[in-house]
Amino acid sequence: MTTAISTRGLTKRYGARTVVDHLDLDVPAGVVAGFVGPNGAGKTTTLRMLLGLVRPDAGTGSVNGVPLTQPAGYLPRVGALIESPAFYPGLSGARNLAVQATLGGLDPAGIPAVLERVGLAARGASSYQSYSLGMRQRLGIAAALLGDPALVVLDEPTNGLDPAGIREMRGIVRSINQDGRTVLVSSHLLAEVEQVCDWLIVIGEGRRLFQGPTRDLLAGGGDLEEHYLSMFTSTEGTS
Ligand SMILES: Nc1ncnc2c1ncn2[C@@H]1O[C@H](COP(=O)(O)OP(=O)(O)OP(=O)(O)O)[C@@H](O)[C@H]1O
Ligand SMILES: [Mg+2]
Structure with missing residues (x-):
């Protein structure tokens, strides 16, 4: 199998608003794929549809070759971090993972x-409530890796991190990929993920603006980058 994620015409509407608009996505297996778009572009909604958490209004798709309509068929090999996972503040990182393992x-x-x-070996025995934001994020990724997933989906794992934390997160993403896993990582900042991504998907207002190898965007995509930046600026005040 060579395609980790594929969608055709994937669409989600909330009321009169189309927030994901006929997305055609293809993520080759084995890559780090960046999923980039400004706040409100529809990234989280798309990821939720891929994970069977939100029902599409139109379109089709598959994850690891299994149709989106059968999430039970592919979710066992998918690890995801979408929003902050619920961990027990008083339990250690390691105990929290033990709870998650039991539940799962x-x-x-x-x-x-x-x-x-995820670089928490030395702090696995410390309580979750004593963790910094970056450590909490990393524990969430550790939880996503517990099931030995073929595909790892991370929704804005660098949110709120300082430059050192962002660098660290890139290193973690790279190492997860070196284990042979496909990684799909979202960000509202192209600059944060482009260095670590082989493959990029750029969306705006629910529509696909670019998809392909990162080098294609960086080589011929100066216009897009400018377009992307202007779009980011123009939507910033309204979302
Ligand atoms: N449950 C919902 N009900 C109504 N509207 C929603 C719902 N979920 C998302 N939306 C709308 O869909 C649009 C896309 O939201 P989404 O969270 O997917 O964007 P995003 O790209 O993840 O943004 P961010 O970078 O801020 O996380 C937004 O306008 C949002 O208000
Ligand atoms: Mg989001």
């Missing part, structure tokens, strides 16, 4: 490895 029917033997992968 996953093998807790993998917990030390995923803590190591």
Whole structure:
């Protein structure tokens, strides 16, 4: 199988507003794919449709070759971090992962490895409430990795992080990909993800503006980048 994610005409409306507008996406297996668009562009809504959390109003799609209409068929091999996961403040990071493993029917033997992968090995015994924002984000990613996923979906994992935290997050994304997993990572800032992405999808107002290898955007896409920036500026005040 060579395509991790594919959609055709994927559409979501809320009332009279079309927030995801006939998206045709193709994410090759094995890449780090960036999913970029300004606030309100429809990134989270699209990711939620891919994860079976929101029902599309139109369109089709598949994840790891299984139709979106059968999420139970593909979700066991998908790890996701969408919004902050619910962790128990008083439990340690490691205990929280043990709880998640139990709830998800996953093998807790993998917990030390995923803590190591996100750089929390030394702090796994500390309580969640003592974690910094970046550590909380990383524990969420560790939880997403527990089930040994083929596809990892991360919705704005750099939100709220300082430049050092953003760099660290890029390193984590890279290392998850080096394990052979496809990663789809969203951001409202192209600059934050372009260095780590082989593949980019840029959306605005629910529509696809660019999709392809990152080098194609950077080579011929100066116009798009400008367009993207102007769009970002113009929607900033209204969202
Ligand atoms: N449950 C909902 N009901 C009504 N409108 C919604 C709902 N969820 C999302 N929207 C609208 O859909 C549009 C896209 O939202 P979405 O959260 O997908 O954008 P986003 O690209 O993830 O933005 P951000 O960068 O701010 O996270 C927004 O205008 C939002 O208000
Ligand atoms: Mg969002």
